[in-house]
Amino acid sequence: MRASAINAWLRGSAALAVGLVCLSGCGDLLSGDTDTGRQNWAVVVGVASHQSPALNLKWADEDALDFYDALRRSRNWETDNITLLTNASATKDAIKSAIAGLAKRVSADDQVVFYFSGRGSYGPDQPPFDEGDGLDEYLVPFDALPGSPARDLSDDELEVLFTSLPTNNVLIVLDTGFAYRGSAATGREKCLMRAGVEGNRAAAPRSIDGIGHDLARPGYILITAAPPGDAPLESNQLRNGIFTYYFTEGLRRPPNPRKKSVSAQEAFEYASPRTAAAGQAPQLLDNRGKGFRLAAN
Numbered sequence: 271m272r273a274s275a276i277n278a279w280l281r282g283s284a285a286l287a288v289g290l291v292c293l294s295g296c297g298d299l300l301s302g303d304t305d306t307g308r309q310n311w312a313v314v315v316g317v318a319s320h321q322s323p324a325l326n327l328k329w330a331d332e333d334a335l336d337f338y339d340a341l342r343r344s345r346n347w348e349t350d351n352i353t354l355l356t357n358a359s360a361t362k363d364a365i366k367s368a369i370a371g372l373a374k375r376v377s378a379d380d381q382v383v384f385y386f387s388g389r390g391s392y393g394p395d396q397p398p399f400d401e402g403d404g405l406d407e408y409l410v411p412f413d414a415l416p417g418s419p420a421r422d423l424s425d426d427e428l429e430v431l432f433t434s435l436p437t438n439n440v441l442i443v444l445d446t447g448f449a450y451r452g453s454a455a456t457g458r459e460k461c462l463m464r465a466g467v468e469g470n471r472a473a474a475p476r477s478i479d480g481i482g483h484d485l486a487r488p489g490y491i492l493i494t495a496a497p498p499g500d501a502p503l504e505s506n507q508l509r510n511g512i513f514t515y516y517f518t519e520g521l522r523r524p525p526n527p528r529k530k531s532v533s534a535q536e537a538f539e540y541a542s543p544r545t546a547a548a549g550q551a552p553q554l555l556d557n558r559g560k561g562f563r564l565a566a567n
Contacts (some may be wrong), residue, residue, distance in 0.1 A: 283507045286331040295350050309351060309564065310348075310380065310381045310382075310383070311349075311351045311376055311380060311381070311382050311383070312341055312351065312352045312353065312382070312383040312384070313369055314338045314341070314383075314385045315387070315411075316330045316334025316360070316386075317330055317387070317388035317389070317410065317411075319356060319357045319358070319396065319412070320357075320410075320412055321414070325414060328504055329506075329508075329509055329511060330388040331357050332509055333445055333511045334515065336355065336510060336515075336518045337385050337443075337514060338566060340518045341564075345364065345567065346565070352440045352532045353368045355368060360411055360412045360422050361411050361412050361413045362414075362421050362422070365411055365423060365546060366403070366423065369431040370431055370434065373434045376435055376437050378436050378437050379564065381441070382439065382440045382441070383564070384432075384433060385442075385444075385445075386443070386446060387445040387447070387460075388515055389410035390408060390409060390416075390444070390460060390501075391404060391407070391408040391422055393419045395426050404422050406419075407425045407448045408423060408425070410422050410423075410425040410429070411423060411437035424481075432487070433487070437489075438490065438565065439483060439491070439560065440490045441491045442492045442493065443493045443517070443534075444459050444493070445511040445514045446460045446500050447495070447500065447501025460504070486555040489558055490558065490559050491558050492553075493517075493536055493538055493553070493554050494552065495513035495545070497551055497553050500551070503549055504552060512550055513541060513545045513547045515542035518537075519540070520539075520540030520541050521537045521565045522539035531564075531565060532564055533561035533563055534561075534562040535556065535561055536561075537564060
């Protein structure tokens with residue numbers, strides 16, 4: 271065999287070997303996905319039934335189940351990497367433990383998703399005093415107290431939990447509210463006003479100082495079902511929170527059928543106008559600068 275032919279054969283063999291290695295470890299080249307070595311982790315929470323029935327909602331647990339199902343059916347998610355907490359299992363301690371537990375399992379390249387559907391609340395700023403409007407925002411767990419935020423999960427506590435993670439690839443989706451919208455007697459508004467706040471709507475957290483003040487960190491994406499000063503609604507017809515219904519629908523139905531994955535931003539773009547048509551304006555704060563690959567089909 272001529273030397274030139276031998277060299278060509280060697281080059282071809284080397285290229286084939288590299289190609290085989292890439293097929294096993296470089297991601298899905300046909301779809302353009304290069305993060306198949308990255309793991310996805312999620313804590314999914316929905317609280318419709320509370321220890322104190324006066325706090326109950328109707329469909330928040332269904333929201334969490336639907337979001338969990340959308341992730342579980344996706345190619346890029348392992349069921350064992352998703353913690354689902356609904357109703358009685360979604361106590362304050364359980365939610366904190368689920369997020370804190372990720373710190374020992376997550377690597378710097380992994381993605382973390384936190385989803386919460388249920389009531390939110392707001393009350394006087396607690397130490398460290400860091401709120402320009404004097405108000406902390408809270409998530410209301412199963413074991414919340416009707417007249418006190420003592421068992422609520424504050425934005426300050428959430429900030430500490432998330433900053434302990436070794437990754438900044440974090441998506442937070444909140445189908446909850448931090449201000450009243452109309453009369454709370456309907457039970458459809460996902461917000462409580464805690465004792466110690468003067469007034470009601472006038473005292474709601476301002477848009478410049480909402481929960482994004484604590485959670486919209488570099489590399490994070492924060493999606494809320496309504497802006498500060500408003501509260502998302504549930505729909506008996508949809509049997510969901512309005513935003514979650516369309517957001518999960520967007521995950522299951524890629525905006526571009528030729529694509530093999532759906533980003534969080536694309537699911538939001540699908541859900542946003544449909545939610546707005548119901549009189550609710552979801553918000554996205556993107557400090558990531560690139561797509562967050564949420565579902566692969």
